[in-house]
Structure formats: structure tokens, C-alpha cells
Amino acid sequence: MRNGTDRLRAVNVPQPAVVELDAGGSPAKIEMNSDVREPVTIEAVREIWRIDDEWWREPITRTYYEVLLHGGARLVLFRDLVAQEWFVQKP
């Protein structure tokens, strides 16, 4: 997000990610567009919540997952239910 005057820069922009789902539809592996290209196994989903916003213009609908990665790292990712794409974002 940068405004017309090029003065403001967005912080915490969602980063695209590739997520593999398990049989139940929950995220099982994640591959982020960062230096590490290897998919990382998701050990557990700790919390799920949904955000519906800006329905009055371009609706935003996301399902957020707070997950525990293999190795113990905590991560928040969401699925954009409009575009059907996955992103990583700090909560």
C-alpha cells in the first residue's frame, strides 16, 4: 500500500505462500516464498478464526490459522476465500 504521493508504505503486507492440505482440509505443509524453499510440515493448528470485512466495497474474507511448525516455530497464515490463495502474515 502506497498512496498517491508515494509517502506511505504498508507494514505487514501478506506474503504469498503455498500450502498443502491434509485429508480434513487443514493446512499440513507450507512453502513460503522466502529463502527456504523446502516445504515445512505443520505439526498442529492451534487456533482458527475468520475475518469478513469491507463487504461494502471489495469484500475481504479470510480464514486465519495459527500453526505450530516442525521445529517449534509459530506462524500465522490465512486463506483468502475470495481469491482462494494462501498468505503468511504476522497477527
Place this chain on the structure above:
Amino acid sequence: MTLTPHLASDSAACCWIPLFALRSELARRPELVSLPVALLAPDTARTPRVWQVAPLARRAGVKPGMTVSQAIGLCPGLKLCEPDPVHYDEQFARLVAALVTVSPVVEPVEVGRVFVGTDGLEGLYGAPENIVEAIQMRSAECGVRSFSEGSLAQRTSHVHSALRIPHSALRVGWGRGKFVAWVAATRAKPGEAVIVPVGGEAKFLASQPLAVLPLDPDTHRRLLQLGVKTLGALVALPEEAVVSQYGHAGRRLWRLAAGLVSEPVVGRVVPEPIVAALTFFSSVGERDLLAHALDKLVDRALGDPRRSGWRVQVVRVHAELEHGASWLVEATLKDPSATRERIAAPLKTQLERSPPAGAVERLVVEFTAFTPGTAELQLFARDAGAAARAGRRRALQSAAREIALRIRRPMLYHIIEVQPWSRLPERRYALIDFEP
């Protein structure tokens, strides 16, 4: 400066330079004069807010108290400046120091506004008009750069005198008591004065708008709803009726409006010299060590509670040397200061140029003359910690300029709140270029 136990004066001159901090900033950065500029507030709050706004930005809708994102939204070309309160206070201290040469009774209220007690000056200068003229002359000589009131927005020439703050922007009001003098100053045009003759206070105040009274917004609104728009309209109401509505504060407001309150200007007695001394365990000859000791002693002297609210003008260092010899240097600061670096700098220069003739056994730093500071000074630079904050800010600005010069693109940012309430994380905050 006269030392008397009671420095007070009923007759008062109010010297006022609106937007003093902004003017100081523009005076040292003239390239900003033709831009829509705003100063950020000098506090450390998480959400930076706009403090003082130049007319060009004000025309675009920017107002003091707005968040940065609101201000940028209204005025995309807005140039935001980090505040430098120590610099503004130093500039103001020069004005105050100049006024002290007119009268020993000087009461700084805030940066840009100071009262001068004028009781007894008739013998020196004559009528109030002449006293005010002396004040204007001294303020013009105080070493503040000059540009006109209108040029805050549009500057066509870069004529720099010794002045850093435009004396032409100085408004002076003279009257009996601080309130009348202040209201008179607000009515004066830039570079001019309004004099309220003794006995004419009620007549002068009657036509003034209600906003000149120290009212809270709610009382102001209620009075306007009652149709009270001027002090004369307020005084036309029975005093007891105003008291019954607004209590004790109402009585004070009514009496102020009627010109019945005359608060004197109260100066402060200049503190006695402040001394900090250090006796070395063994005699010291190394200049680095002596310079370090000087810093520590200046810090200690600055931390003396008696120094609070005063800037140091004259500092003296004397050393007791081996074999009974001594060494003495004295520095008069052109810009009275409350920061260690500025006070210690001339002393260190002297230490380099004409060092002690022998090893030093005892080193003494003495502040011997002072000029009044302000409430802002007390808040910001009264102790070494505050001075250190100011130093860090300047170092940060210097580093930021260096980075910008080397990388040629903005790499430093402020985090500002945009929609902190948003459920979408990316909407809550944004980065804006850090431009010191």
C-alpha cells in the same frame, strides 16, 4: 541583573512571537519556507502528532493535534519536521537574555511568550511607548534571524541579519497586569505594539472576543450559546449570576473580563553560583582525562536543582596544580545553554590552547551567570538525561542525513498509526519516510 528578594511588577509588557518553534526551524532551514511545513510534537508519544503548522499547510486543512496520517491525507505534499526543542529553547533564551537588559523582572511563560515587568522603568526610558520601543530594539538586537510575518509562507529573499527569529514577528502588548498585556499582544500586528493606558483596561477589554479568556471548551461553548461573545457582554451580566453558573472560576473570569484582576509579572532571583569540584587521588596531567573530568563536573553542576529553569551564560573552571600553582579559564556563552556539550566545548578548547602548567590536583567548575529558561526548558533540558536525549536526537538526524546521502534513497521510516482499530493487520500501521 539586579538581585532583589521580590522581583515583581504590576505594569507588564507581553512579548509574543506566535509559532516560535516553527519560525526557528524555518530560520535555519530556509529551503522549507516555500513548502507546506508542519512540526511534529516534541513528546515521545507512540503516535506522532502535528504540533505547529505553517500557513500553506494550514490552508490545506492541516491543524495542530492531527495524526500524521490525517495530515498527509489532507496535504499530500506536507513536509514534516522532527522537532528540536533544545534549539528552540536556545533561540528563545537569546530573546529572554536581551529582555533582561531592559528589565530585571522577566517571566518566560512558554517558548515564544514572555512577560517583562516595567515598573520603575519610566525613569530610564520615559512613557510606556518608549519602554516598549526599548524592548523592541533589544529584541531586534538579540541575535535572531529576520524574516517577516508573511514570509512564513512565502519568502522571496534570504536576508539574514544577526537575528535568528524575526523581530518583525514580535508582537508587544503593554498594560496593567499580565492578562491585559497578553490580550494587547494578541491584538498587535507583527512588529508592532498595542498599549493599554492605565485606567483604560475595562474599555479595551470590553470589545475583545471571549476566546482571549482562559476558558475550557465547555464553558466557552455555553457562554456562546448564551449569546456572550465579547468580554463586554460577559461583564454586562451580574457578577453573582456568572458565579452561580460557573462557580469560583466564573468569578475569576468575570473579574478578568472587567479588568479588575491585575496579576503582576514575577521574576526570579538569579541563583547563586553553582559549583562542582573534583579532587584527584593523584595529580592528573593528561588532557583527555581532564576533559573527561570537565564533562562530569559540568553534568553534576547542571543537575543542581537550583539550576532548574535557568540557562548557563558564564562558566568558569579553575584548577589547583601541584606546587601551589593554579589555572583559570572563563567562558561566556553567546547562546546561553543547558546542555553539557555546549557548555563544555569552549572550556575544552581553552584546555587545548592553554593547558595547565602542571598536573592538576583539584578541578572546579563554576556556573557564575544565568539567563532565564522556560517551562519547556525545564521539561526538556533540565538535567543531563534530557540533554542526552537531545544529543541522541541530533546524532540520529545526522546519521539519517548521512545514510540518505550515501544510499540516495529513503531507507529510514517512522511507523505511524493508520487504522489501528482495523481487523486487517496490514491496515493498522504504515511507514513514512524519516526526514530529519
